[in-house]
Amino acid sequence: MSQINITIDGKLYKADNEQTILEFCNEIGIKIPTLCHDPRLEPYSSCYLCVVEIEGARGLQTSCSTKMAEGMKIQTNNEKVRASRKMALDLLQSNHFASCQAPCKSSCPAGVDVQGYISLIEKGLYHEAVKLIKEVNPLPAICGRVCVRPCEAACNRNFMENEGTPVGIDYMKRFVADFDLNSKNHYKPEIQSSTGKKVAVIGAGPGGLSAAYFLQQKGHQVDIFEANNHAGGWLRYGIPEYRLPNNLLDKEIETITELGTNLFLNQKLGENLSYEKLKKEYNATILTIGAQKGTLLGVEGEEAEGVYSGIDFLRNMEQTGQKYDFSGKTIVVVGGGNTAMDCCRTSIRCKAEKTYVIYRRTEKEMPANPIEIHESKLEGVEYLFLTNPTKVNKDENGKLKSITCVKMTLGEPDSSGRRRPIPEEGSEFEVNADYILAAIGQKVNADFITDINKFAENGELKLSKWGTIQANEKTLQTDIPSIFAAGDGVTGAATIIEAIAQAGIAARSCDQFIMGQRIEPKPKEFLSKKSNFVKASPKAFMGKFEYQLRKEMPVLDEKNRINFGEVELGYTEEMALQETARCFECGCSEYFSCDLKDYSTEYGAEQEKFKGEFKARPVDFSHPFIEIDNNKCILCSRCVRICKDVVGAGALGLINRGFDTYVAPSMGLSLTETACESCGLCISTCPTGAITENVKFKSGPVKMDSFETICNYCSIGCKLTIHHRSGFVMKVAGANGLVNKEGNHCKFGKFGYSFYNDKTRITKPLLKENGEFKEISFEKAFAIIAEKIKAVKPEENAFYAGARLTNEEIYLIQKLARAGAKTNNISSFHYAQRENGYIKNSFDNVPFEEISKAGKVFLFGAELNNDNGVVSFMVQNARAKKNTSIDLITRLEDR
């Protein structure tokens, strides 16, 4: 070893020539990515991510295996190096047939972590589930009832033969949100300390409420101004109560106002509220105004008395509190969306004699939720498909009489992918009607814009050609820097969850703005997708799961629906728990810890740049603890090498050559039939999700809390990190401890943690009386024990220490025995079965690390592997690295 001078990225350093470039860069804080290097193993150099450019050297050099030399000039992050790293990632991703994220989460506009919250529901961690949902969606009870559920449309259960129904995602969400809402200590997010900043939100619909929720948490004071006399916007004035009861709505709104957000009702911007005041009193404004204006049919005669826009019809009832009485009347609803469903089903509840829905395409093309269509039919709604109104006929008083329609046929698909309806000539017919409810679209009403522009000083608020508010697509900042906009007002009439998603973006930008930061959208995360390779097929996702029918939602009897009582009754806890089992867990369990994903994000990798053949291989679940998914493997060989060089089992190997190479247990066996120690070090070293823990619960993945502890399975004393969510232990990993400096662990520490989660384990002393156990206090238990010890002569007592106690605990037991009970009868269960022959003649306290320096190792007895795995790894590693010879002295049968 000698000191040398080197230059890294133009800076001079003194280094030690025994070190590799990667080691040295890690020390001085220069980050170099690597996938195939693990400090526990010899350098390997296969991933080619750690490349650096060395002046004078051919090509690029792998820093993990290149030692430094005097005068070396190294570039760790120039353009050439970055391009090479990116291409390495592009190539690896082109054969990474796996999905980072489940389609439910990807398809949710707000990105709700469905797989995560299902996993938490499965564990009974209901408040945690709500907490997770509310990171991006503050209205789970509402969405649990009325969301359009793109997640369920994307669910891979849909593609399953003989099943074809998605996981009841929304039903579970409703269950858990209701559970939380109705509990005494419902979830409340942490509020950061006050920033002293104020934000005005215009409109108390889902977008406005959500924006307030996010910003209030950041420590800003949010005031919402609502034009109506109640909060909720479309949730209250558009969606009928039989789907979303007002008391539920109020309750969920309260979970936002209770954070400190003020709600000012009957305040309409441009009328009784002016931007002049907002500008003065608030640091920023968010416009969440919705799309309030209903559109009529656009045909001759639509001005007739009795023709309404659907949303006006719904809103009027809510605003006045008066239900229409349609007794004996015929109602024609025009349109095929969810508003049309709300109109027709409400008409039935208003006692209409006949209710028609006229739609120009077929049922298949209807944008409305299929369950709504189904329920409406049960309730008596009749459908006229492939029908389009052409004229409204009125009587001499201008009152609606009938509607003339034309039959349609479907032609070629249009830009939306749906087949274009074409009128059939001469097919006109008339339908008599007392009321027509047009549910064919909504528009934004942005009359307040003149008021804003009148008082705005730095910029002008503009509308698009569709009449929506113009804002930056990625940040939702308008041309007036302090004004942000979100929801239907920006997108045109869309869904609740889209409004919530937009509120999240606008709130983030708004926060950055008022905190004086640069406004930047969330960085784009790299996501590997199976759909980049093939169209979804159930086999690719099913894994270890079985066929299981969806738990259907219990509903109000259809005969009992001429009222506005909630139709869907909600899952019971049992139903929700059963439904969790249907989740395929399509997203990768290593989502939060995958190096491949992180580097791919950092270097902007493109999965489809080198699209070509890929390897799809079955996942190996045969081992009880270890799951091998070659689809995710990048062939860094870390698992193979750690198993050979550290564990000494050599249970894994590389099969085939070139592009066909994959990792598999040796000799074509199942891992359980090899010399696998089940220590899980392969899992600990895998840089992606190719070797993971085969857990018996839903692993989420969810972010976990952790703490460190000393393993109490044997006498070594390895440090472990316990990862848990709200007390439910989900993972144990090795930590770099005093003894296990490299963070290694054996099977006991790694996998023997299920007792933590065992709700039946004994945590209090039990006393057997009359053949039955009774829980008693510790004080009482101690008293009984003391009494028993005292009852006999000291030498008649014996103390046995449990085999899994720590040194400190064992010390205390002997203290108790000798000082307390005055006996020297002390032993441990661990040695109970041992014979003579173990003589204590070694030097005390030789540290384990001396093993790596030893010239020869003698092992007395063969149980090292079984009982003290981590020490056996040290011995094996010395053999692999230094060829240290090992003599095993044991009985024949122990070999």
Added chain:
Amino acid sequence: MEKLKLIVGMGSCGIAAGAGKVFDKIKYLQNNEQLDIDLDQTSCVGMCYREPLVEIIDNNISYLYGGIDEEKVEELIEHHQKFHLPIKELVVKTEEFKTIDNEFTDSQVKIALRNCGYINPERIEEYIANNGYKAITKIAENSLSQEQIIQNIIDSGLRGRGGGGFLTGLKWRFANNNKNAEKYIICNADEGDPGAFMDRSVLEGDPHSVIEGMIIGAYAIGANDGVIYCRAEYPLAIKRLNIALAQAREKGFLGKNICGIKNFNLDIHVKEGAGAFVCGEETALIASVEGERGMPRKRPPFPAASGLWKKPTNINNVETFANIPWIIFNGAKEYAKYGTEKSKGTKVFALTGKINRGGLVEVPMGITIKDIIYKLGGGIQNGKKFKAVQLGGPSGGCIPAYLDDTIVDYDSVNATGAIMGSGGMVVMDESTCMVDMARFFLDFTQKESCGKCTFCRIGTKRMLEILTRITEGEGKEGDIEKLEELSYQIKDSSLCGLGQTAPNPVLTTIKYFRNEYEAHIRDKKCPAKSCTKLLTYEVISENCTGCTICAVNCPTNAIDGGKKTIHFIRQDACIKCGACLTKCNFDAIKIS
């Protein structure tokens, strides 16, 4: 009058051409008809295009006959016994008169192949009789030091013949500099390039020259154990090596205190490779010898510092070792007489492809490509036009016809983008599609990649996919650039020679034949009319007689037309198998 002596060329190439049957026939005649003749065998003399070869020594005059089968050999024996004169038209080589094959042999200088085809490789006596083991005895008798030998090899200018081209003497010096009680010497006989058989011929024809070369090398670096890593696909070479090793042990050339040199102990054994091309790379070879999966590792440390079992190790190729005894015996100066300034001596090539005289040749460095192809090789088959030559197999590149003045030496060949390689030389004519040629070699390297490095494992696969697409008419604008981008990255970012050179065939064909790539991609045409998916078969109406033979033979019934009417090929049904073209007797089918 002496007995007639017959020597049959029994190399793998000869046996494949039928030499075994000829040999058995002579044996049969010897035994059953009491013919009083001597029979012996030798190995490949290099004239593969003339196999099976039988040498007849009649009255101390040697006549080498080519293209001999069981009938012809009987006729030859009869003729010689009767007249003691040759059948002139069958002679390919003799001192007595010139033959048309003289051009093939005249330009050659045989050093590495000095005994191949001349001695019986299974008899150490014959090797010894031809100055064999004289080099090691010279070392022993003159007490030459290790340093003297190393300097000698450096002076000779011999460079690694496996393809690397590193100065052999220098490599030995590195290994010698690393002081360790245990050292190894390895002979790399894992010849794997498609179309290359230089090493096989040497091992089959003159195994002792390699063993003697290793003994000298072992002495020079201080090794006490030797391994010949030979691919299992060379059973005859392995058999002859084992025979030779046993003989060498018996004669004391292997064992303790070899040739009386005190404390010079050495044994050599053969390790059979399991057929992975990458094991020709030295670090992968070492892993394979150790029983590990044959995968390369990062150098440094070079094997000279840490090789087999982590001990200093020197690895040379078969041909390199075969040169060593000659150099020591004849002197470095004698060797350095041949060749150019930086590339001394000779080089063995396996000349194959669309050439008239294909075979094994040993030429002095500095000869032009043109001379090899036209003088030795006798030009292109069927009078077609010479297009390019692929040097260095799948790791090498092509040299186009217009650069045929290029001389064979390391630096000149490298300057073209090709490499000298281990000696594969594939000649291509105008009917070879260069894109398809690049695809062929890349297909090989892609399959042979060990799978360790990302770029080699996935990058070569993606390149192959692009090339396949191009040859199938699915090429896209930007494909050439994508190929180049991948090529440069793979070359820069692979651990071993396999990956670092795999893109060479693609890069050189793009360099010299970019227009062919463009024709495939833009016009969906293959200028060499070789890529079947891009061809159209059409009937030339003027020539068609309406004989119906094409229609009858078309496997997809894609040809319409009755008797005595002009036929027509329906392109949508045509699968481009070419059956019509081969069957037509009137040249009435054209490809475009």
